[in-house]
Amino acid sequence: MIAVTGASGQLGRLVIKSLLNQTAPSNIIALVRNADTVADFAALGVTVRTADYELPESYAEALKDVDKLLLISSSAVGQRTPQHASVINAAKANGVQLLAYTSILRTDVSPIMLAREHKETEALIAASGVPAVLLRNGWYSENYTENLAPVLQHGAVIGHAGEGRIATASRSDYAAAAAAVLLSNEDQAGxxxxxxxxxxxxxxxxxxxxxxxxxxxxSYIDMPQQDLTNALIGAGLPEGFAAMLADADAAIKSGWLTDSSKTLSRLIGRPTTPIADSIRNALSTV
Incomplete structure (x- = not known):
């Protein structure tokens, strides 16, 4: 049995769709706070179990008879570590044979503010002794393409990345990688x-x-880090999150969000989605 946390989220839904293309629905468990959000998966035969970070004991029940677990990192930046700890503890208690965690590129050495909770989670996983595999995802193309409406309105992409390089991939690419690891016959632990x-x-x-x-x-408008933070706050983002995004741009400038290994494309057995294709897809909904 393969369980996926955050199954109603953007990445979680894509992972389950990818799994459904390769294994029977009866082998999949969707973990969500509200079962209604994955009614479509339930209709296909996917098992749905309720699990809530605010109710850690819910994971102890939800992970019963789970062989492999994909822990998709929580979207609650600043609260991730204790939330993830609840899942990891429940995985250990239930004897989960493989825990896969969606981390961030080069977590162990990354200076990015967003990497801190991932680093803490990786440490918790290691200390737990649960066999685990780390999926250190780079930037999603959707981080940019989901914001095309204001870009087109103002005719500008703003940032603090200078001419730093980014190697993005689509959520579907990362979802396919997670599914490939979860379904692999090879030992993925470690x-x-x-x-x-x-x-x-x-x-x-x-x-x-x-x-x-x-x-x-x-056109691209490069600006000082604090100016970018202020602009993002002005666009409606919380101050702390705006600061984290501006910090990530500084990291891009220093080369922390690119990787030339092509590990992702090898894992999914095809080239990753070009940024132009992601832009076209996004423009079709703008």
Whole structure:
């Protein structure tokens, strides 16, 4: 039995769809706070179990008879470590044979603020003794393409990344990788996958691709880190999260969100999704 946390989320849904293409629904457990959010999966025969970070004991019950578990990192930045700890403890108590965790690229040495809770979670996993595999995901292309409406409105991509390179991949690419690891017949325990897109680009190059695909004038505006933080706050983001995103751009400038190993494409058996394709897909909904 393969269980997936956050099964109603953007990545979780894609992982389950990928699993359904390769294994029977009866082998899959969707873990969610609200069962109604995955009614479509239940209709296909996927087992749905309720599990809530605010109720740690719910995971002890939800992980019974689970062989492999995908712990998709919580979206609650700042609260992730204790939330993840509840899942890890329940996995240990239930004798889960493999725990896969979606971390961030080069977590162990990354200076990115967003890496801190991932680093803490990886340490908890190691201390637990649960056999584990780390999926260190790079940046999602959707981090950019989901914000195309204001980019097109203002004709500008803003950032603090300079000409730093980013190797993004689509959520579907990362979901396919998670499914491949969970379904692999090889022993995955102890493995660490540094995952990123095949192609890398700067934000100025990204702006040029957006302009080419959309037929509209779009340019990249590089700005000081604090100015970017203020701009993101002005756009409605919480101050702490805005600071983290600006910090990530500083890390991009220093090369922390690119990787040339092509581990992701090898794992999924195909090239990763080009950024131009992700832009086209996003523009179809703008």
């Amino acid at each position: 493995k660490i996958y540094e995952l990123a897109g095949d192609e890398e680009f700067s934000l100025s190059e990204y702006a040029a691709v957006v302009a080419s695909v959309s037929g509209k004038q779009v």
